[in-house]
Structure formats: structure tokens, C-alpha cells
Amino acid sequence: MDGPDFTLEEAAGARHGVIVAGVDEVGRGPLAGPVYAAAVVLDPALIPPGLDDSKKLTAAKRAALHDAICEMAVVSVASATVEEIDTLNILRASHLAMCRAVAGLPHMPRLALVDGNLLPADLPCAGQAVIKGDGLSLSIAAASIVAKFRRDCVMQDLAQHYPDYGWQTNMGYPSKSHRSALQKYGVTPYHRRSFKPVHNILYQDKNQSD
Template identity: 60%
Template sequence: MAKVEFPPLEIPYQGLYLAGVDEVGRGPLVGAVVTAAVILDPAQPIIGLADSKKLTEKKREALFDEIKSKALAWSVAEASVEEIDRLNILHATMLAMQRAVAGLKPAAEFVLVDGNRCPELPCPSQAVVKGDARHAAISAASILAKVTRDRQMQQLDQAYPDYGFAQHKGYPTPQHLAALERFGITPQHRRSFKPVQLKLL
């Protein structure tokens, strides 16, 4: 596969311990929101990094293992359904990002966060809109987070085969909404999300 050239990004840090952070699962009606943080090793470049949503499942799975074996540090974390319902999805996502960064060994000295805001972190950080297509470390984090959450949805699909979680990954598709209507909510559904709330009335 040809190497993806990421566009230049102005970053006020030139050291080794720069982490990329991304999340997967803010929009679904079910399951945790999953985040990852990755510090890549410049001496071991990973070919094929790109926005995880633009990669095939097979390619993501292959890169998932390569990232974990080559990165200087990586960490995957999450915020639970209960935390999402208690805090709201934005604050739960920030909490999960904090946990991912805290799990890095060695620790990050600077963090690039996909999106338009950063959580409170123990080191400087910078938000990067569409960051998974603009920096390799964020791309790597997006792949770890997506593969992890997709695997969680496959497990949930086995526990609740009527809902189609392996196909729609918990997003509010017509298939998912129809299953909610027919079978009701599971313990893994986010009760603070409107389509689920409506089933509680």
C-alpha cells in the first residue's frame, strides 16, 4: 500500500513523546465510548495509516496489531454506558480521553486530540479538526479505538442477536430502531439518548 502523506500541521512541540488521541462511539445508542492514545516511533514508520473510517475492516485489523507492536506507547480506554448517562456523552468522551492519555507509558509530553476541544490533561494539548486525516498519531489512535469498539459490538451481537449490533455497531439505523421497537432496550443501551428514552416512556 502507498504511504499516505499527511498535510503539514503546525505543532509547538518537536520532541519524541507526542501522542495522538481519538474516540469512537459518540453517536451510537448502545455501548461504551472508546478512546485511544498513541505515541508513534519515528524509527518504525507504519505504512497505510489513514482515517479509520476510510479503511477496510481487514486493513484496520492488520494495522491494529502493527500499531501495538511498533508504537512507543499506546493505550485504549473507555467511558461506560452508566458514565455516559450520568455525565452526558461529551463529558464522558473527555473522561475516556483522559484515561487513555493517563495509560501511556512513557507519558506524553504533548497531545493532539481529534476534534475541536481537548480534555484537561497534565501536558499541553492541541485540538485538530479532522485530525485522523491530518496526523499519523491521531490516525493510529482512531484505528485502535475503532477496532476495539467494533469487537465489543460483535460480542454484544452474540449476547443480543436480535438487534444487529455487528452490522450497525449501535448507531440509530432503521434496523436498530426497528429492533428497539420490537424487542425493547437492553442493559447496554444509553438511556439518556432520545430514541432510547422514548422506549422508556
């Protein structure tokens, strides 16, 4: 079968009342903005049709599925700030956002299916790392859609305050236009100073002022 299914959730007992959450994060690659994570517990009898890896969906489809997921499933969303990313590093900040999302669920899952090859060290329940999980597990796919939609909304809002960087379309990722704007307009409070392109501009500006 193409696309994600409910096999991993069923193996963990999801159809017998066991709480199984899918967990995914969005925003590890951008030069700006927070990293977002979502934890989603699907109702086996009410799974929205069309769930897939968020990267394979159009923005309109993600928005519609986000609303359907929030209506039919139990959803928790969390983030880690730019300051936390720069302090901890992006991997640990992503894991922090995941842990916060799981902890925010009204009932602790028996198992969290976590996208990727590493489990967060502080995950508040048992976990299973699932490589390319957003293409395998419906719960992880749902989490990827929710996290992507919520983060995109934040970046589109920030773009209203910092219109020169194109965040409404590039979402903070290092597109050519975003990198050019960084060179031209400098670094905002929402840029990740620990990321090399941003760090280099700050270092370059410091050298020029010395």
C-alpha cells in the first residue's frame, strides 16, 4: 500500500483502547523562526482520509487536513524558541518541542511513534523511533501536517513584521531570496545565530566594525 497506514498503531494496541501518539517536528532546516512539534492520537474509527507526509501535500490540503485532524483526533502542539535552538542546538531543541507536545496531551500515551532515527532523551512515555515515519504511520503523518500548518502560520505572521525576507513563502528556509535579504538587510531577532549563514553575517559585520 502506498502512503502511511495504521499498522504500527495496531501493533501497539491502538484498536483496543491503548493510547498511541504520533509525533513529528517541523522546522529544523530554516535560518529563522521556532521549531514546532505535534503529538496526535488518532481515533481508529475516525481517521481523516488523505493523511500523508505533509511535504507531499499542498498548502490548501494541509490546511483542510489540519482542521479535520483537530476535530477528530487528540492534538497537542508545542515549540522551541530561536533562543532555545541557539542555546541547545537544533536537534536537542527539536526533541524538546517533541517532549513538550507529548506532555501536553490530556492523557499520557502508552507509546509515542516518533519520526526519525533518534528518540528524545526526556520523552515522558515509551517511544519508538520510525525512520521516514510520516510516510509510514498515519499518526505521524497527522502530526507532521499539524506541526507544519502551525509553524507556517507563525512564519506568515512574522512576515508581516519583517516583510523583506519573504517568510510568507519560504517559511524561513534558506532560499536564494532569503539569503540575499540577509546580506542586504541584516539579521532579525528571529534568525538563528547558531546557523552558519546567519553566524557568518554577524561575524562579517563585527569584523567590519572592528
